[in-house]
Amino acid sequence: MTLPIVFYLFSFVLGAVVGSFLNVCIYRLPTGESVVFPPSRCTSCGTRIRPWDNIPILSWLILRGACRACRAKISARYPLVELINGLLCLALFLKFGPTLTFAALFVFCSALVAISFIDLDHQIIPDVISLPGIVLGFVLSFFLPWLGWLNSLIGIAAGGGSLLLVAWLYERLTGKEGMGGGDIKLLAMMGAFLGWRAVPFIIFASSLVGSVIGLTLMMLQKKDSKLAIPFGPFLALGALLYIFFGKAIILWYLSIGAR
Numbered sequence: 001m002t003l004p005i006v007f008y009l010f011s012f013v014l015g016a017v018v019g020s021f022l023n024v025c026i027y028r029l030p031t032g033e034s035v036v037f038p039p040s041r042c043t044s045c046g047t048r049i050r051p052w053d054n055i056p057i058l059s060w061l062i063l064r065g066a067c068r069a070c071r072a073k074i075s076a077r078y079p080l081v082e083l084i085n086g087l088l089c090l091a092l093f094l095k096f097g098p099t100l101t102f103a104a105l106f107v108f109c110s111a112l113v114a115i116s117f118i119d120l121d122h123q124i125i126p127d128v129i130s131l132p133g134i135v136l137g138f139v140l141s142f143f144l145p146w147l148g149w150l151n152s153l154i155g156i157a158a159g160g161g162s163l164l165l166v167a168w169l170y171e172r173l174t175g176k177e178g179m180g181g182g183d184i185k186l187l188a189m190m191g192a193f194l195g196w197r198a199v200p201f202i203i204f205a206s207s208l209v210g211s212v213i214g215l216t217l218m219m220l221q222k223k224d225s226k227l228a229i230p231f232g233p234f235l236a237l238g239a240l241l242y243i244f245f246g247k248a249i250i251l252w253y254l255s256i257g258a259r
Contacts, residue, residue, distance in 0.1 A: 007098070008090060015089025015106070016056035019082035022114045026081065029114075029129070030122045044072035056082040077117070085113050091244065104140045105243060108133070108193045112236040115186060119232035125182030130189050137192025147195050155191025158199045163187050183231050190239050198242045201250065206231070206238035 024035050027043070040049040047069040053059050060079040067074060088109045096102040111133050115125050134156055141152035163184040191199050214229050241249070 003097070008093060011093035012086045012090040013056075014086075015110075016082045016086035018089070018106075018110050019085030019113070020054065020056045020078075022085060022110060022117075023078050023081050025114045025129075026117045026121070029126050030118055030124060042067040042069060042072065045070035056086070081113060081117060085110055088113070088240075095244065100140075100143060101146070104137075104144060104193065108137070108189075109240065109243075111189075112239060116233040116236045119182070119230040123230050125186050125232050127182075127185065130182065130185040133189035134185070134192045137189060141192070141195075147193075151195040151197075152192050154196040155194060155199060156188045157191070158196045159191030159202075160184050160188030162199060162203065183235065186232055186235055190235065194239065194242060198239070198246065201242050201246055202235060202238035204238075205241050206234035209237060210234040 021035075024040060028035050038048075040054055041047060042049065044067060047067065050068075053063065053068055057079045060074060060076075063074070065074050065076060066072065089106055092102050092105050092109065096105065111129050115129055119125055138149065138152050138156065141147045141149045167184065187199065187202065190202055194202075210229065210231060213234075217229065
């Protein structure tokens with residue numbers, strides 16, 4: 001069924017608006033601030049941002065990336081987060097249409113966007129996102145026939161348990177902590193939303209992409225293996241690849257093995 005284009009435009013706008021809220025979460029959650037009060041304000045002069053200066057993407061462009069009051073520069077990350085979330089919402093709507101699956105995965109993907117940018121900045125994955133995410137994913141599994149509560153429950157155990165085992169083995173072999181608890185809870189959340197079958201794919205895809213990017217950065221920066229790279233964004237990328245291309249990639253891989 002083909003829907004009027006206004007529905008697709010609305011999905012992008014919805015994603016961008018939620019992306020604006022994600023910017024607040026990304027900035028405030030690591031510092032323990034409330035994401036509700038006080039209202040959005042300039043981080044340089046403290047001036048409250050008016051509604052007409054808080055329109056996703058457009059306001060940043062109109063203001064040329066600066067605060068109206070003090071003209072301090074506003075990071076391009078703000079419209080970038082809004083754009084990414086808007087495109088994700090549109091892509092999900094194109095794939096799943098106006099369904100509960102779309103709504104559930106939109107919440108999930110928005111959480112991944114916030115987690116990724118927080119992890120990039122602070123090398124932490126806030127429990128305030130991942131732990132409620134595990135519960136929400138499991139609750140939604142009762143209403144999503146393609147997921148199912150047992151699939152979700154096993155996904156939680158497989159996601160959290162697999163990384164916990166890897167972290168334990170690494171620490172036993174090297175005497176160093178190689179993976180934080182945040183990554184373990186994040187993969188458990190992914191298992192809750194996507195089911196246990198997604199877990200091996202996400203681990204493989206995130207490890208592959210993370211290894212390639214990590215080695216590239218080390219060569220460019222001429223640093224050794226102690227270079228710390230947050231793993232959360234790679235897990236998020238693996239989950240997104242599974243949502244949009246997982247079946248196609250798995251079928252392609254199996255077709256190669258069958259030759």
